[in-house]
Amino acid sequence: MKVKIVKTYSVQFRRGSETFSFFDMTQIILSTCRSKKFKSAVYEIWECNVKLLLFLHANMNPSELEFLAEKEIVEIVPKFTLDTICLMEGNLGPFRAGLPVRVPLWVALDFRRRERCTLVPPDWMNIQALEAIKKEEKTNELFTKMPNEHYMAVTVVICRSCSQDIPDSDRVQVLVKDIWDNRIAKIRTAIDSFIKTGSSFAKVNNLTQMEIANVRPFFPHALEQIHRMRQNSQEALINLNNSKSQSQSDSMYPDSDRMTQ
Amino acid sequence: MNFLAPIAYAPHPLSLEEISATQIKIPCRTMVELKGFGYLDPSLGVTDLPAQTELELPLWTVRALVKKGYATVRVPHKYGGRYRDILKADPTVVDLNRISPHFYQTGLHLAWLPTKDSEEIAEILPEVFKERLLKLSDSYGYVQGLRSADEGGNDSGTVIKDSHLDTLEKSLLESSKKGAQAMAMYFMRR
Numbered sequence: 001m002k003v004k005i006v007k008t009y010s011v012q013f014r015r016g017s018e019t020f021s022f023f024d025m026t027q028i029i030l031s032t033c034r035s036k037k038f039k040s041a042v043y044e045i046w047e048c049n050v051k052l053l054l055f056l057h058a059n060m061n062p063s064e065l066e067f068l069a070e071k072e073i074v075e076i077v078p079k080f081t082l083d084t085i086c087l088m089e090g091n092l093g094p095f096r097a098g099l100p101v102r103v104p105l106w107v108a109l110d111f112r113r114r115e116r117c118t119l120v121p122p123d124w125m126n127i128q129a130l131e132a133i134k135k136e137e138k139t140n141e142l143f144t145k146m147p148n149e150h151y152m153a154v155t156v157v158i159c160r161s162c163s164q165d166i167p168d169s170d171r172v173q174v175l176v177k178d179i180w181d182n183r184i185a186k187i188r189t190a191i192d193s194f195i196k197t198g199s200s201f202a203k204v205n206n207l208t209q210m211e212i213a214n215v216r217p218f219f220p221h222a223l224e225q226i227h228r229m230r231q232n233s234q235e236a237l238i239n240l241n242n243s244k245s246q247s248q249s250d251s252m253y254p255d256s257d258r259m260t261q
Numbered sequence: 262m263n264f265l266a267p268i269a270y271a272p273h274p275l276s277l278e279e280i281s282a283t284q285i286k287i288p289c290r291t292m293v294e295l296k297g298f299g300y301l302d303p304s305l306g307v308t309d310l311p312a313q314t315e316l317e318l319p320l321w322t323v324r325a326l327v328k329k330g331y332a333t334v335r336v337p338h339k340y341g342g343r344y345r346d347i348l349k350a351d352p353t354v355v356d357l358n359r360i361s362p363h364f365y366q367t368g369l370h371l372a373w374l375p376t377k378d379s380e381e382i383a384e385i386l387p388e389v390f391k392e393r394l395l396k397l398s399d400s401y402g403y404v405q406g407l408r409s410a411d412e413g414g415n416d417s418g419t420v421i422k423d424s425h426l427d428t429l430e431k432s433l434l435e436s437s438k439k440g441a442q443a444m445a446m447y448f449m450r451r
Contacts, residue, residue, distance in 0.1 A: 040274065061440075062447035156448070192398055195391060214444055218401045218437035222394055225429060229365060229390055233383035236372035240383075243375055 060213040066157060068209070069150030070106040074158075075120040077101075078111065105154065112162045119158065119165040124148065127168055130175040137182050143206040152180055152210045183211055191219055195226070278428065282366035283320040287374070289334040290315050291326075320370055327374060336378040340371060345381060352389040353396040357427040364427040365390060393430065401437040 014020075020028070026046045033039050078095040085092040093101050100120055103111075111117040123129065124147035136144050148154055155176045163169040187207070194202055295301075295310040302316060318326070326332040339360045348355055357364040365386060372383035426434065 043274075061443050066447070188399065192395060195395055195398065198391075214440075217440050218398075218433070221433055221436060222398070225433065226387060226391055226394070229369065230387045232369045233372055233386050236369070236383045237380060239373060240375060240379055 060209065060216065062153075062210065062213060065150070065210050065213055066153045069153035070104065070109070070157065072105050072148060072150060072154055073102050074105050074108050074122060074154075075100045075102050076108045076111060076117040077120060078117045080116055105157065109157065109161055112165075119162045121158075121166045122148065122154070124151070125155070125158070125166060125172055127171055127175065130172060130179070134175060134179050134182070137179055141186075143183060143186065143204060145206045146179075146208055149208055150210065151176065151208065180211075183207075184214060187211060187215055191215065195222070198226075278363060278366065280321075282363035283324075283370055285320050285337060285339075285361060285367050285371075286317040287320055287323045287334050287337050287371075288315065288317050289323050289326070289332045291332045293331055295331065320367070323374070324370075334374050334376050336371060336374075336376045336382070340368065340378070340382055342378070345378075345385060348385055348389050352392040356425040357393075357430075358424055362428055365429045390429075397430065397434070401434065401441065 026042055029042045030039055030046075033042075077098060077100050079097055080095060081097050082095040084094050089104075092103055092107060095101055108117065108119055112119055124133070129147070133144070133147065155173065159166060159169050159173050166172055190202065190204070291310055291312055291314045294312050297308060298310040299305060299308040301310055301318070302314060305311075305314070318332075323332065323334055327334055344360060361367050368382055368386045372379050372386070423431075
């Protein structure tokens with residue numbers, strides 16, 4: 001077994017032509033090893049690793065999702081004239097006063113806050129389009145395609161800082177919230193039926209990130225507990241049946257304890 | 262930024278939850294004489310524990326004894342037939358806290374003991390959890406408590422009273438509440 005450090009937080013174990021990630025190795029060790037000390041040590045390392053990874057990776061809480069939503073492209077009409085601005089992600093086109101230009105939302109918000117532009121509402125952010133979307137959402141059992149990946153966050157952000165540019169912004173907000181509530185309710189019923197039938201996977205299309213964040217952390221957490229309980233009781237049942245057929249109990253104990261002889 | 266990541270509730274073997282979950286007293290009977298263990302039953306007043314003594318020992322001792330064949334066990338009263346029937350009938354109204362504060366965890370440990378009833382316990386546990394989860398699943402999104410007329414102490418807004426919940430369910434509830442609160446705060450912060 002050779003250990004090769006590839007990245008700071010990921011280690012690779014190699015045996016011949018097979019490569020195991022740290023995760024695989026941990027699972028193998030935890031399920032086959034008989035030494036309790038070694039296994040506790042591995043378990044500790046695993047827990048620390050998991051916590052570290054979770055800390056480092058972006059969490060999908062609403063503020064962060066809003067941050068990601070601000071990368072959406074919107075149209076503004078600048079009140080100034082400026083040549084192309086070169087940024088890492090791309091160029092912000094030449095600005096000519098009075099001519100609409102497409103920029104990311106965060107740029108638009110920044111200019112708007114300083115009163116250097118006016119925002120052109122996106123094509124979907126008017127009453128007619130939203131009413132149509134809402135109707136479609138109500139009649140369809142499954143989820144319909146939303147006009148924008150981050151419709152909720154974009155609406156909240158735009159209506160918060162530049163509601164004057166959106167005609168009827170109150171109505172618009174109410175409509176978006178209605179659509180949102182509708183979809184969340186659908187998600188809840190979907191989760192309920194998922195738990196009830198105990199299916200192993202479900203395919204959902206057209207869910208936006210913020211809706212998914214809404215059901216986190218309950219959904220995966222709950223399912224994991226169900227799974228853990230099922231698995232443990234299955235193992236217990238198998239063990240009981242085995243020890244009935246043998247006179248001596250060749251015991252294996254649940255995941256939380258592997259006692260030495 | 263809120264750190265919302267839930268660490269899954271799979272207790273470490275030496276964690277406090279595990280220790281308190283295995284505290285439950287199991288009625289058992291010693292098969293052989295245990296030398297030097299007379300103190301376990303002070304009423305006998307002998308230094309060695311004779312065979313065929315009926316005792317109530319905590320789960321973590323009993324496991325070791327059973328594994329070596331030094332004792333046989335019965336399922337404790339709280340997980341017995343009558344309670345199991347109640348659970349099979351309607352899990353959502355049962356006060357799990359009264360049966361045992363770490364109902365599921367202890368149940369999982371009990372399922373490994375070689376008693377007659379362990380199979381039933383093993384079968385019931387996931388079902389009970391699933392039923393209660395379905396009942397609670399709506400309320401995981403609520404931020405404030407729902408006050409109904411007769412249930413005064415229902416702070417989490419769940420249909421099942423707070424005091425009736427097991428520790429596992431409580432921790433699920435807590436982490437979900439945090440997530441729901443983050444969402445609500447985001448929408449309120451116009």
